[in-house]
Amino acid sequence: MTIELISILIPLLPLAGAALIGVVGLRGLRDRSHWLAILGVGAALVLAVLLYEQVQAIPESEQAARYSTPIVVYEWFRAAEPGTGWFNVELRVDPLTCVMLLTVLSVSLLVVIYSVGYMRDHHGHAERGYERFFAFLCLFVFSMCMLVLGGNFVLLYLGWELVGLCSYLLIGFYYQRPSAAEAAKKAFLVNRVGDFGFGLGILLIYYHFGRLDYAYVFEHVGELMKISPNQVTIIALLLFCGAVGKSAQLPLHVWLPDAMEGPTPVSALIHAATMVTAGVYMVARCGAIFAESALAMAVVALVGGLTALFAATIALAQYDMKRILAYSTISQLGYMFLGLGVGAMSSAIFHLFTHAYFKALLFLGAGSVMHAMAGEIDIRRFGGLRRGLPWTYRTFLIGSLALAGFPLLSGFWSKDEIIHAAFAEAPPLGVLALLTALLTAFYTFRMVFRAFHGDEKLPEGVEHAHESGTWMVAPLCVLSIGAIAAGFVGVPAGHGTFHHFLSPVVHGVHHEEGGLEMMIVSGTLALIGIGAAWFVYVRRRDLAVRAAAAMPHVFDALNRKYYVDELYDALVVGPLRRLGRFCYGWDTYAINGLLWLIAAVPRAVGYGLTTFQRGALQGYAMGMTIGLLLLMCWMLWANGRT
């Protein structure tokens, strides 16, 4: 099969899956609908592997030409300004696309398989909305494939919005829960705020280049830079707005923790492994634009670094396992942006790749715990689960070690590269990143120790902890292999297969000096963090409580997430709502009142004339004719004068 055919089929197969599930769901075969999803996503994954093989086989001399020639599927719409053609539905296949597709599809397939077990009750009956769930998942996979395959900014925006829609639908999957419905709405709206900037950025690109396809824009961005560097910076910053929204960076991070209201597989797939990394993908894809502007890069790095630390501190004081993981995701995404911002773009993509596996693993593990605890996810309510859930514990431990940056696991390699690059480019940000690494290890193992170690404690209503079934455990095992081994494709740092494959399209920097020292430092910090967590949560369990009691304000601020939600409510939502009420009031009273007054004059006059005229419409017609005549006379007169 040719690259063209494969790349068209990859998004189409999950879409077909979604459509068919809709049909089957209507027919009543809903309990079997997961097979269609597995088939669709699995086939797409096979094709993605084939695509990878073929892209890899492209000789170096042809690479540039092949990558920049889009695969046009059909013509979509056009602005028809002279010199601009159609906005096409066109696909771009290059190493970055391949990496993203492999990541997205492999995690998707595992999550789909896991969901077969997760979306059932303890008797094996499918949950309400089972087929809806799989249809949305397939739709999501389609959207994500479009996002990474799209060959121009319009398609990028299409994928961008469609994944947002799927996220909305899946967060609100348990739509009867008010919190889920609110969280879904919030996710969509906060993302829209980011998309506002993103859309303007795309329009600005069109304004300057007259076209929106990647190849043309990236090729000519240098020329624009020569004429007007500020405009390039503005474009880059506007695009970054979109990334801030989608990847939940400061200050638009507020939606992601709430998004945990969705079913856990959704959190694993969309809100940890794939969709939230779309912002990272986008910045890497537009690397040519960002790299031109030092200011934009600095902003990206700064936002990333600050978010990483900010979210890590909040994660210290949360009790909901999924929320801890959510803040951890925000923090890790911050790392990726830090990497992008300091120019280590391929390292950022590398971290995206490894993070997808270990974070999906952690979320799915948390889901397994939740399944066993009858929906309870608060680490204060249970403990010592390692005996009851041995497989979940083992895999969760591997994921945690990878997240904490334990030496030789996948997270270690990728995170270390970013920290190293940050140190070389901007030492203060490097310090920030190291501090975050320490905190990461600590809060991760705080969760591990509280949930799995110590004496067994079960929430009310749960007799004893059951390990989950094969449908759920198998993906956990596969993912933990990924969490252990995924890092080795990037070894040695900066020269691994991964970086080499990406090098034609994603630029990276690599600083040779100090690489080993940095590894030792970050590895040690990870060990210190884990050790500290062990000391506080296993050895001296009273310490944490005392520390929290000693600094109630700090703890409260962390626990309440620095009051950002409250702040937005008070500063943005509230005033807008009041403005809306004012607008409506203005309509009802001011404008209509004025009209009433205007109408009152003829009415008053009319009272005097009622003796002659009673029929309402004739009266108006009369008035109209007279007015018209007067107007015409006046116009003729005025015209005659000039």
Added chain:
Amino acid sequence: MPLPGAGAASGLTMGDWIAEHVLTLLILTPIVGAGLVALLPSAAEASIRRVSLSIATATLLLAILASGRFLQQQPLFGVAGETALHERADWLVWPDYTEEQTESGARPWLRLQYSVAVDGISVPLILLTALLTPLAILASFSGIRQRVKEYYALLLLLHGAMLGVFCARDLLLFYVFFEFTLVPLYFIIAIWGGSERRRAANMFFIYTLAGSVFTFAGVLYLGWMSFTHAPTGEAMVSFDMDRLYLLAADGVLSPAVQGWLFLAFFAGFAIKVPIFPLHTWLPLAHTEAPTAGSAILAGVLLKLGTYGFLRISLPMLPEASLSFAPWIAWLAIVGIIYGALAAWVQRDVKKLVAYSSVSHLGFCMLGMFSMKMAGLTGALLYMVNHGLSTAALFFVVGMIYERYHTRRVDELGGLARKMPVMTFFLIVFALASVGLPGLNGFISEFLVLLGTFTSDQATPDGPAGSLGITYAAFAATGIILSAVYLLFMCRAVLFGPEKEPVHGFDRHSGLTQDLTRNEVAVLAPIAVLCLVLGVAPKPLIEMMQPALKQQTLSRLSAAALVRASAEKERSLAWRSPEPNRDREGAASGPQKAGYVPVQRFAPNRSSRDPSWQIRSMAAPLRDRTDPRSVSAGVERDNVHPIASKGASR
């Protein structure tokens, strides 16, 4: 075009005859049908419904036939952007000279015509109208229980009038149809409406009528001025649109007169659209009208206003349009934000949807006054897309109302559980309205913003408009706000714990809990169209753009060039004073300096000509220093030669 089944016998077959007079048939079918329905016995409700539905369906088929004929008659399938399917008949000729008198040179003073034709602008709107009306009729089957006969007769009458507006090629005819739509709708609201129906109907009627009185004055004045362009042997005064288009192009209308005329037309059209702050009739009328009335009102009637701008104000009064563009754009932007915020705080779902129209049509106006192809295409697509999605939203709201007799968000909730099919449709239409890519709303919104954004750029086919980045940035907040209120609606009505009003589901409504088959038949075609127009709008765009260029944009560009060269002349004038040009000179048309024949600038560049791109890249950059000056737009290398060629002539 022989129809299937039409005899292949000699001469004019039935099929040929239909094809020849397809527009007249299109307009007359519903009007005659209304009479037919009125003749049926009132008690035969079932057959009344069936007959009116078949008449509306027949009209739809005629509309499809007409658009097929249109495409067929157009050379190169509409690339030229000309009108087609012309039909003309004299309505009133005065004085009515005999043949000998005419031969001896006497020409009538006044000729009123029945003149219809379509082009790429009107065909999409005709199809929209023809599609929505049968659906509205179908949607009324369960809701309308009283005075059934009158209701359907009025609906069909309204249908004919709306089609007439889009077909009319004579300004007076246009005005007649435009006004006539008020009458059936007035009764529909006043008789079958909600609790405040009388007030709503009166307000709607008087409001719109008050505005269109001024429009009528404008129509008369324009018609009267048409004597300057009477061809030999033709009547002095005529309302033929093709003639009226020439007036402004030839400089008959001074800028001041154009301004007044523009305001006169604005009064009628702006109220219809509605543009802030003339929108206050809309929430009330939409809310009080019966479901089908609201759907038609939002789906088609509001478009009469925007269509009026597109068909009359912009091309007939181009200079005034250019001058007023920033003002109207600001009103549109205020409307976008104001309408969205007001929609958000509504407690009545129907009112929420009504206010959303205020917001959405702001986009439509904005695109139109960007004076760019992208903006105009976006605006026209917006009319179609808004017509589909908002009408559908009204249908869904009506279906909820028929079951629960309430539309208040605090009395409803969690309907997704009991009504999954309804939920599916409501979400699809809400998303189409929000502008989700892949559904229809996105493309129009994107093009409108694109047009607004690039409005201050001059392109080879026309100088710069007067909007720009600031306008687009403010308008783009609409994409956040539209999501705010529509998702608020979905959240309140569909999600959350189940909540029903105290009296619960109305078991006497004869409806099932979820949508009936009839109701699905109403919504499904719209949903399919929303998807198709979002994924493959190419045929529609290809039909629209040549017409927009030929009918509207070229006239605007001509005026912009004239204005720019006049400005330049003025700046030269105080250095070397020229003899004053008197009014006669100004009116004498093509000889006037700076007049550029319309066909002059249409350098048909290949779509991916790179040489222009590089320049276009450089142009806006220079533009940044002086973005909004029209004269700067003309000075630019790629436009200037054309302008000066025209001027030197």
